[in-house]
Amino acid sequence: MKQHEMQIDIMQTAPREHIPIISGNNVSFSYNEEKIFESINFEILHREFLGIIGPNGGGKTTFIKILLGLLTNFTGNISYPNPTLFASKKEIGYVPQNTQININFPIMVIEIVEMGILETKTFGYRVNNKQRLRAFEILEQLGIQNLAYKKISDLSGGQRQRVFIARALIGNPKLLILDEPTSNIDTQTQVEIYKILKTINEFHTIITISHDIPITLEYASRILHINRAIHSHEIPHIKLNKNGHICEIDIFQDFVENCSEGR
Numbered sequence: 528m529k530q531h532e533m534q535i536d537i538m539q540t541a542p543r544e545h546i547p548i549i550s551g552n553n554v555s556f557s558y559n560e561e562k563i564f565e566s567i568n569f570e571i572l573h574r575e576f577l578g579i580i581g582p583n584g585g586g587k588t589t590f591i592k593i594l595l596g597l598l599t600n601f602t603g604n605i606s607y608p609n610p611t612l613f614a615s616k617k618e619i620g621y622v623p624q625n626t627q628i629n630i631n632f633p634i635m636v637i638e639i640v641e642m643g644i645l646e647t648k649t650f651g652y653r654v655n656n657k658q659r660l661r662a663f664e665i666l667e668q669l670g671i672q673n674l675a676y677k678k679i680s681d682l683s684g685g686q687r688q689r690v691f692i693a694r695a696l697i698g699n700p701k702l703l704i705l706d707e708p709t710s711n712i713d714t715q716t717q718v719e720i721y722k723i724l725k726t727i728n729e730f731h732t733i734i735t736i737s738h739d740i741p742i743t744l745e746y747a748s749r750i751l752h753i754n755r756a757i758h759s760h761e762i763p764h765i766k767l768n769k770n771g772h773i774c775e776i777d778i779f780q781d782f783v784e785n786c787s788e789g790r
Contacts, residue, residue, distance in 0.1 A: 546573040548613035548702070548732065549594065554603035556589060563589050566603070567757045571702070573612050576725065576733045578747035580740060585754035587736050591704055594734075595619060613701050613732075620700030620731075622691050624707040630680050636690050637662055637675040643697040665693045669723060685716035689723070702732040709739065721746045 549571040556564045563586045571577065571594075581587050592598040593605070596616040607614050620643075640662045641654045654662070666672040669689045679687060688708060695703060708724070709717035717739070724733055725746055737743045743750065750760040 545575070546612065547571065547608050548573050550606050550608050552604045552606070554593070554601055554605065556593065556598065556601040558589075563755065564601075564757075565755075569751065569757050569759070571732065571734070572749070573609070574728065574730075574732050576728045576746060576748045577735070578743035578750045579734060579736045579753060580738070580743060580750060581753040587753045588706070590753055590757075591706065591734075591736065594704065595621060618701040620695035620698060620703045622688075622695045622703070622705040622708060624710060624736075630687065632679070634679055635676050636666070636671070636679060636682070639679060639690055640666065640693045640697055643694040662693070662697055665696050668726075669693050683716075684712050685720065688712065688720055692720075692723070692727075696727070696731075700731065702734065703727065704734045704736075706736045707738070708735055709737070709742070717742055 547570040551567065551569045553566045553568065554564055555562070555566055579587055579590070589598065593601055594616065637659070641658065644654065644658055644661075663672060663675065666675055669692060671686060671689050671693070674682065674686060674690070679690065682690065692703075692705070692708075695705075703724075705724070709720050712720065721742055724735070727733060735743065735747070744762060747762060749762065752758045752760060
């Protein structure tokens with residue numbers, strides 16, 4: 528059974544609307560005596576593609592760790608206002624920037640994906656046939672089923688990133704968070720990864736942390752700018768019909784042209 532087939536019944540009761548699944552109210556957090564956030568408010572919406580941008584040290588990673596439940600000593604309140612759509616941080620899949628997997632370790636792709644459903648407390652536990660089939664289905668959806676028995680060290684950076692996305696997806700999370708999913712990957716592969724994430728977004732809420740503003744604007748439905756405070760921005764209606772490299776200057780120039788034309 529394919530991933531989208533498994534989720535049809537759930538999504539029939541969850542229309543594609545701007546429904547909040549996580550709400551933060553007056554959330555504050557400090558490292559020792561240094562305030563990172565003070566009384567911030569935010570919402571994560573059902574099946575949105577949310578891009579998080581902001582300077583280093585501004586609190587992006589702290590924000591994600593709070594969502595994941597890795598940092599609990601915050602004040603304020605984080606709630607799940609629509610529990611039929613999202614009810615717990617356990618329903619989050621996470622692809623960190625540093626995967627903590629030694630790529631030189633002789634482990635196969637299929638084994639890495641299956642790690643996403645193994646619990647460390649169940650020593651000696653082996654996946655069953657149904658679980659292995661599920662792993663192969665996800666690899667197929669990501670276009671890398673032919674790599675299942677390849678060693679992780681034999682893969683390119685883009686292929687490895689797809690493997691780690693597959694590992695996060697095998698637990699069938701309702702929210703998928705990715706920290707710099709296309710860092711150290713060539714431009715063409717970046718686009719391929721984001722196209723895959725856009726497809727996944729049909730059935731999962733997506734959050735990406737990225738310093739690559741152009742590609743984030745291309746695929747995200749909303750932006751959160753985090754720099755000790757949080758500001759939400761809808762994606763502007765800007766079309767960048769340019770070839771090759773696109774940088775923030777291109778975006779600014781296109782924005783000015785659209786504003787001068789009254790668009």
